[in-house]
Amino acid sequence: MQWRVILCGVLTMVFQPVGDANISDNAHFKVNGVVVVWSADPTTGAPLAADFIVDTGTGSTGATSGDTDEIAENVTAVVTGTLETSGPNGSIVQGSPMTINQATGSNAFSTDSNGDRVMDANDAFSAFGLRGITRTGVQQMEVQSSFYVASSVPFRIDTVATPVGATTTAQMAQMRFFVDGVTLSGDDGVVFGGAAQYPNSGGANAGWRNNNSQFTQLMTPTLVFVGNQRTAASRGTLTDQSVRLDFRYRYNTGNFSLSDGVFEAGAEFVYTVYIP
Amino acid sequence: MLKPRLADLFLAIAMLCLVAAPEAHADIIDSARFKVDGVVVVWAADPNSGETIVADFIIDTGTGSTAATSGDIDLIADDLLTVVTGSLEPADENVANRQGSPLIIQRPLGTGNFNTDTNGDGVMDADDGFDAFQLRGNTDVNTRRMEIYSSFYVASSVPFRIDSLATPIGATTADQMNRMRAYLDQVTVSGDDGIAFGSAAQLPNSGGPTSGRRLNGRRFSQMLTPRNIFRGNQRTAASRGSLADQSVRFDMRYRYNSGNIDLADGAFEAEAEIIYTVYIP
Numbered sequence: 185m186q187w188r189v190i191l192c193g194v195l196t197m198v199f200q201p202v203g204d205a206n207i208s209d210n211a212h213f214k215v216n217g218v219v220v221v222w223s224a225d226p227t228t229g230a231p232l233a234a235d236f237i238v239d240t241g242t243g244s245t246g247a248t249s250g251d252t253d254e255i256a257e258n259v260t261a262v263v264t265g266t267l268e269t270s271g272p273n274g275s276i277v278q279g280s281p282m283t284i285n286q287a288t289g290s291n292a293f294s295t296d297s298n299g300d301r302v303m304d305a306n307d308a309f310s311a312f313g314l315r316g317i318t319r320t321g322v323q324q325m326e327v328q329s330s331f332y333v334a335s336s337v338p339f340r341i342d343t344v345a346t347p348v349g350a351t352t353t354a355q356m357a358q359m360r361f362f363v364d365g366v367t368l369s370g371d372d373g374v375v376f377g378g379a380a381q382y383p384n385s386g387g388a389n390a391g392w393r394n395n396n397s398q399f400t401q402l403m404t405p406t407l408v409f410v411g412n413q414r415t416a417a418s419r420g421t422l423t424d425q426s427v428r429l430d431f432r433y434r435y436n437t438g439n440f441s442l443s444d445g446v447f448e449a450g451a452e453f454v455y456t457v458y459i460p
Numbered sequence: 461m462l463k464p465r466l467a468d469l470f471l472a473i474a475m476l477c478l479v480a481a482p483e484a485h486a487d488i489i490d491s492a493r494f495k496v497d498g499v500v501v502v503w504a505a506d507p508n509s510g511e512t513i514v515a516d517f518i519i520d521t522g523t524g525s526t527a528a529t530s531g532d533i534d535l536i537a538d539d540l541l542t543v544v545t546g547s548l549e550p551a552d553e554n555v556a557n558r559q560g561s562p563l564i565i566q567r568p569l570g571t572g573n574f575n576t577d578t579n580g581d582g583v584m585d586a587d588d589g590f591d592a593f594q595l596r597g598n599t600d601v602n603t604r605r606m607e608i609y610s611s612f613y614v615a616s617s618v619p620f621r622i623d624s625l626a627t628p629i630g631a632t633t634a635d636q637m638n639r640m641r642a643y644l645d646q647v648t649v650s651g652d653d654g655i656a657f658g659s660a661a662q663l664p665n666s667g668g669p670t671s672g673r674r675l676n677g678r679r680f681s682q683m684l685t686p687r688n689i690f691r692g693n694q695r696t697a698a699s700r701g702s703l704a705d706q707s708v709r710f711d712m713r714y715r716y717n718s719g720n721i722d723l724a725d726g727a728f729e730a731e732a733e734i735i736y737t738v739y740i741p
Binding site (some may be wrong): 205206208209210212213214215216217218220222225230231232233234236238239240252254255256257276324334335336337343374375379399414416417418419420421422423 | 502504518532534536539540541542551555563568569576578583585586588589591592593594596597599600601603606608610611612616621626627629633640642680698712714716721722723724726728729730731732733734735736737738739
């Protein structure tokens with residue numbers, strides 16, 4: 185009789201549905217990687233952040249990164265060293281002012297007398313003396329543009345070039361893309377970079393890919409920059425933690441004379457900043 | 461369970477003594493004994509359905525002064541998961557990117573500060589979106605305060621205590637455990653978070669909603685072994701009513717460091733499981 189009582193007691197203990205009186209909570213803090221891209225408002229010229237990229241994916245290209253841009257608008261590049269928008273029209277007309285070389289009694293001078301990179305009705309200059317070697321041409325047809333980046337993580341940039349208007353494939357092949365590098369700090373109307381570091385630890389010219397490519401080589405998305413560290417080096421404001429990425433576009437050798445006639449060629453470059 | 465058995469034993473011994481007594485009396489001895497053990501019921505929401513669920517039902521079967529030694533029994537094998545404070549949204553570990561980390565845009569030109577978590581779900585992700593914003597020299601991007609709020613509900617017939625234990629998850633470092641702090645903000649005596657609670661309740665510490673807290677704001681690194689965070693001195697059930705009527709809400713808060721994280725701090729993740737154990741001393 186006694187062993188049955190003990191057995192019942194043991195079985196009761198075994199099958200009793202007891203548990204620990206625990207409440208489980210989860211403190212989970214996560215700060216996603218962020219890249220903020222800014223330049224200037226095309227309308228007002230004021231500094232404007234128009235790309236706010238959050239690292240919500242892991243893809244290794246701009247197309248597959250899975251990242252989120254919280255801002256629907258896109259950044260428009262500015263003319264390097266200014267907050268002047270380098271919009272579609274500006275991209276076409278920049279870089280083409282003619283230069284008068286070897287005129288009698290004067291040094292070479294640009295027909296773009298007001299320095300706005302466009303030879304138009306706003307320019308004027310004095311009559312100049314001719315001699316046999318006096319030439320009128322375009323010494324270097326180049327467009328320089330930039331945008332600014334502040335990041336909490338390393339990032340990459342892909343680019344794709346698309347011809348604009350009547351630009352031909354031959355002209356796309358005549359145009360080349362250059363990376364001038366990263367400018368760490370400066371004052372282009374807004375001071376930037378006081379708390380920044382290069383996005384590639386190798387320096388201003390490190391991490392660039394496909395420099396000096398023909399536009400025809402960039403007609404599908406192509407990697408042009410690989411960073412390996414964030415731009416934010418220390419605590420600071422958004423502009424403090426920003427660097428400037430400088431690009432340059434050149435038409436052929438750039439040395440054109442009157443015999444080349446008139447022409448127009450342009451391409452839109454779309455840069456996609458992403459966090460791999 | 462032990463006390464009734466001893467009583468029975470003493471009764472049996474007494475009866476044996478009576479049996480062994482040389483003189484018999486025509487006595488009949490009976491015992492009518494009633495006992496209601498202290499009970500604490502803890503509830504929150506089902507992580508799967510979001511419906512209210514009771515998952516801890518604690519009976520006062522011991523007398524220890526810590527959770528580990530209390531000797532109490534929880535009649536429900538499941539453990540409870542907390543909810544996001546003020547809601548019945550489960551705050552479980554399956555929520556990949558919990559509250560507390562959205563970035564704030566501070567001092568943009570022409571607009572006030574705004575949160576990048578535009579839909580207010582506590583996460584900065586693809587479901588958010590905002591307009592381009594104008595910059596000036598002092599425009600900043602940072603997390604002003606990284607905080608997580610969670611709660612659970614308690615109904616009790618006796619005073620109770622709560623111990624807590626923090627365990628790092630994943631790659632969370634000792635330094636990060638040192639940067640995170642736990643707060644018991646208060647006990648909310650009544651409200652409606654999708655279910656009304658507290659209409660027949662009183663605060664579990666008679667001193668008020670913030671009384672009975674112990675070492676509030678403790679670092680997670682100081683909670684790697686069980687620590688007492690609350691001591692009650694009265695039951696929550698103030699008058700007759702339903703379980704929800706007699707319940708109060710415990711409001712917890714977790715903070716990462718000062719919370720002021722900017723781009724220079726990079727991207728990071730820190731996570732810990734906090735286990736609260738309710739017991740009757």
